[in-house]
Amino acid sequence: MENKRTLRLALLHFDFCGGPQESNFKKIEEGVRLAAEAGADWVITPEMALQGYHMVRTGHPYTYLSKEDGSYRPFLDLARENHVRLFLGCAEKEDGRAGNSCVVIGPEGTIDAKHSKVHTVKWVTEAWSDPGETMEPADLDGVRTGLLVCADSWFNHHGEELREKGAELLLVIAAWPPGGCGGPPVHAWNGISTWAHGLPVIVCNQTGNSGMDCRKAQSAVVEGGRLLFQYVGGEAILLLEIDREEKKILSKNFTVLPVSFGGQKAR
Secondary structure (H helix, E strand, C coil): CCCCCCCEEEECCCCCCCHHHHHHHHHHHHHHHHHHHHHEEEEEEECCCCCCCCCHHHHCCCCEECCCCCCCCHHHHHHHHHHCCEEEEEEEEEECCEEEEEEECCCCCCEEEEEEECCCCCCCCHCCCCCCCCCEEEEECCCCEEEEHHHHHCCCCCHHHHHCCCEEEEEECCCCCCCCCCCHHHHHHHHHHHHHHCCEEECCCCCCCCCCCCCCCCCCEEEEEEEEEEEEECEEEEEEEEEECCCEECCCEEEEEEEEECCCCCC
C-alpha cells in the first residue's frame, strides 16, 4: 500500500441495525473478504455495525469490544489475513468508558486509531455510551483522515476544526435514515465539507428495516461542499477510489457489488 498512489475504498452498505451481534460479525467477515477480493485497501463499516445500533432494544445478547479481554482478536486477524485497513463501527470500552466508536485496524493487525462519537443521542439507543472528548485526524496510509460518527457530522464546525488540525479527508460512519435525526443528512455532509474548505467527505451508511428504517438511507461522497454521488438500495459493497497524493476523489460513481446473506439478497 505504501507505493500505491490510488487507494480503493469499500463501504459495507449492509443491514446491521437490529443485529444480532453474531450475525453482524459474520456479515463483516464476509464483507471484508469480498472487498479484499475486489482490491480494496480500506474497508469501512457503518455506525455500530458489530452490535447493531439498536443493541439495547432488541433483546439480543451483546458484548463490548475491549483490549483487556482479547475480544478485538478476530478483527485484528481479519484485517491482517485480508491485507486491508478496517474501519469498524462498534461499541467498545476502554479505561472504564464505553464508546460508540470507529476503531481503525491496520493491515498488520494493529489498532491504529479510534474516534468515539462526541454527539451521542442520549435517549435509549445511546444512553449506554460516554461521549467522546476530542476530534483529532489520524495519519492513515499517507492520508490525514478525520473520523466522525453519524451526528458528529451535523455540526459543521467539526469540519473546520479537523481541517485546521491537518485533515485531508473526512470519513463518516452512520446509521442515519433520510429526513430523520435532525433533517436530511446530505445537507449536513455538504455543510461540513464546506466548513472544511471543500475537503472530501465519504459517508458509509446502512440499509434495511431491522430496528430502524434505513431502506432509503444514503451512503455518499461529497467534495467541494456538494454531493458528487450516492447510493440508496439493498445490501451492497460500494467501491470508490481516491488519489493519495492529491487527496481527491477519482471515481465518478460507486462501483456497486450486490451481496446476499442466507441465500437472499437484501431488500
